[in-house]
Amino acid sequence: MDVEQVAGPDAFLERARALLLADEARHNLAFGIVATAQAHPELYPDVRGWVANNGGEVVGAALRTPPHNVVLARPTDDRALTALAEAIEDADVPGVVGAVPEIDPFATALAERFDASVETRVEQGVYALHTVIPARETPGSMRPADPADRALLLDWVAAFATEVLHESVSGDARRHERSVDARLAGGAAGFALWEADGRPVSLVGFGGPTPTGIRIGPVYTPPEHRGHGYASALTAEVSALQLAGGRRFCFLYTDLVNATSNAIYMRIGYERVCDSREVGLVRRATG
Numbered sequence: 182m183d184v185e186q187v188a189g190p191d192a193f194l195e196r197a198r199a200l201l202l203a204d205e206a207r208h209n210l211a212f213g214i215v216a217t218a219q220a221h222p223e224l225y226p227d228v229r230g231w232v233a234n235n236g237g238e239v240v241g242a243a244l245r246t247p248p249h250n251v252v253l254a255r256p257t258d259d260r261a262l263t264a265l266a267e268a269i270e271d272a273d274v275p276g277v278v279g280a281v282p283e284i285d286p287f288a289t290a291l292a293e294r295f296d297a298s299v300e301t302r303v304e305q306g307v308y309a310l311h312t313v314i315p316a317r318e319t320p321g322s323m324r325p326a327d328p329a330d331r332a333l334l335l336d337w338v339a340a341f342a343t344e345v346l347h348e349s350v351s352g353d354a355r356r357h358e359r360s361v362d363a364r365l366a367g368g369a370a371g372f373a374l375w376e377a378d379g380r381p382v383s384l385v386g387f388g389g390p391t392p393t394g395i396r397i398g399p400v401y402t403p404p405e406h407r408g409h410g411y412a413s414a415l416t417a418e419v420s421a422l423q424l425a426g427g428r429r430f431c432f433l434y435t436d437l438v439n440a441t442s443n444a445i446y447m448r449i450g451y452e453r454v455c456d457s458r459e460v461g462l463v464r465r466a467t468g
Contacts, residue, residue, distance in 0.1 A: 182235045182260055184268035190218040193230030197242040200254055205391050206309045206454045207280050209432040211244050211252050213389020213396050217370070218246065221363040231268050233261035241265050243287075245274070250459065253279030253287050266290035276302065276461040288460040296465055303347070303459040304437040308451035309394070311430045313421040316449055319414035321377030326365070330381070334361050334372055337384045341401040345436060364388060369395065375415040383411035385419045393429040400433070400442075417449040 187193050194201075194215050201208040218225035225246040233241035233256065241261025242254040251274055256262060266287055272295060277288045292299045326334060338357050342348040364370040370388030374381040383406060389396040397420060402412045420431045433451060435443045447453075 182233055182240070182258070182264050184264050185232045185234060186268065187230040187232060188228065190215040190225070190228045193228060193232070193242075193244060196232045196239060197230065197244075197254065200239050200242055200257070202392065203257075204255060205394060206307060206430070206432055208254055209307070209389065209391050209394065209396055210278065210457075211242075211254055212391035214244060214246060214252065216390045217363075217388065220368055220370075221366075224359055224363055229271070231265050233258075233264050233268075235261070243269070245269075245271065247271065248273065248275070250274070250276045250278045251291070253277055253284060255280060255283050259283075259286070262287040263290045266294055269294070274462060276459060278457065278459045280307065281456040281458055284458045284460060288462075292462050295462060297462040298465065300461040300463050301458060302461045305434045305457045305459070306437050306443060306453050307455050307457050308433050308435060308446055309430050309454050310420055310432075310449075310451045311424075312450055313417050313424065314448065314450040316414040316417040317410055319375075319410040321375050321382065321411065321414075323373050323375055323415055323418045326372035326374050326384075328365050330372070330374065331361065331365065333381060334365075334384070337401050337403070338386075338399060340403070341384075341399040345399070345401075373415060373419050375411045377406075377409070377411065382406040382409075383415050385412070385415045387419055387423060387431075390428075391432070394432055395423050395428050397423075397431050397433040413445050413449060416446070420449070 218228050227247050229245045231243045232239055240258040241256035243265050244252045288299050369390045372386045375383040383402040386399050387397050400412050423431050
């Protein structure tokens with residue numbers, strides 16, 4: 182088995198597309214990163230891919246946009262997990278994101294390569310929706326976000342990153358600005374707001390398209406506006422609009438620790454397709 186390293190989103194997709202399409206929902210993150218890099222190269226200027234081949238057949242793949250984690254695809258041959266880990270030379274890799282169970286042996290092999298230990302950071306569920314079940318009647322209505330909402334979007338995206346993704350408050354603020362600006366520029370990605378009593382009370386984003394679907398998120402409601410069903414109603418409407426626009430399904434990630442959010446999404450038609458895990462690589466101290 183050999184591993185080929187490729188550079189750029191087009192080259193990676195050309196080599197790994199068939200493997201990723203075997204389970205589009207499971208691989209929605211990889212598809213979304215590639216689509217975003219193609220549409221907005223300023224967000225991911227450095228796209229690195231590794232493709233494992235066995236007898237001319239692609240049996241495994243991984244993707245990275247430094248300084249972020251490696252994103253792992255599900256292999257058709259488990260030997261590809263070790264082969265991919267041995268081929269990755271990025272010593273600054275902070276961790277790995279992938280579905281269960283393939284994430285665990287790959288993360289262990291990568292940790293051994295870089296003399297690190299593994300640390301589970303986030304446990305998530307991957308959900309897919311084909312038909313929306315309307316949410317209960319909720320005061321207010323949806324509207325698209327526009328450039329006039331930029332300051333609000335930045336505040337709420339940063340709050341979501343801190344609360345849900347456990348990012349540091351002192352993280353890369355410019356990264357959030359670039360992401361928000363790219364979505365406000367139009368195309369396949371964007372934001373919607375739920376307004377009640379004339380003011381925004383909840384946010385839902387959409388982006389990271391796959392060949393036939395799109396990822397929903399972030400979903401954020403400030404604490405003072407929670408408990409009224411705003412996020413449920415907005416997620417349902419945004420998902421329905423995406424399906425009406427030609428998407429075959431929508432995807433989203435949930436924090437498995439938050440049973441409430443998992444139940445909310447299931448009530449509007451999302452079904453859990455697999456679990457995903459973010460595993461950090463903790464370098465051992467040297468003396």
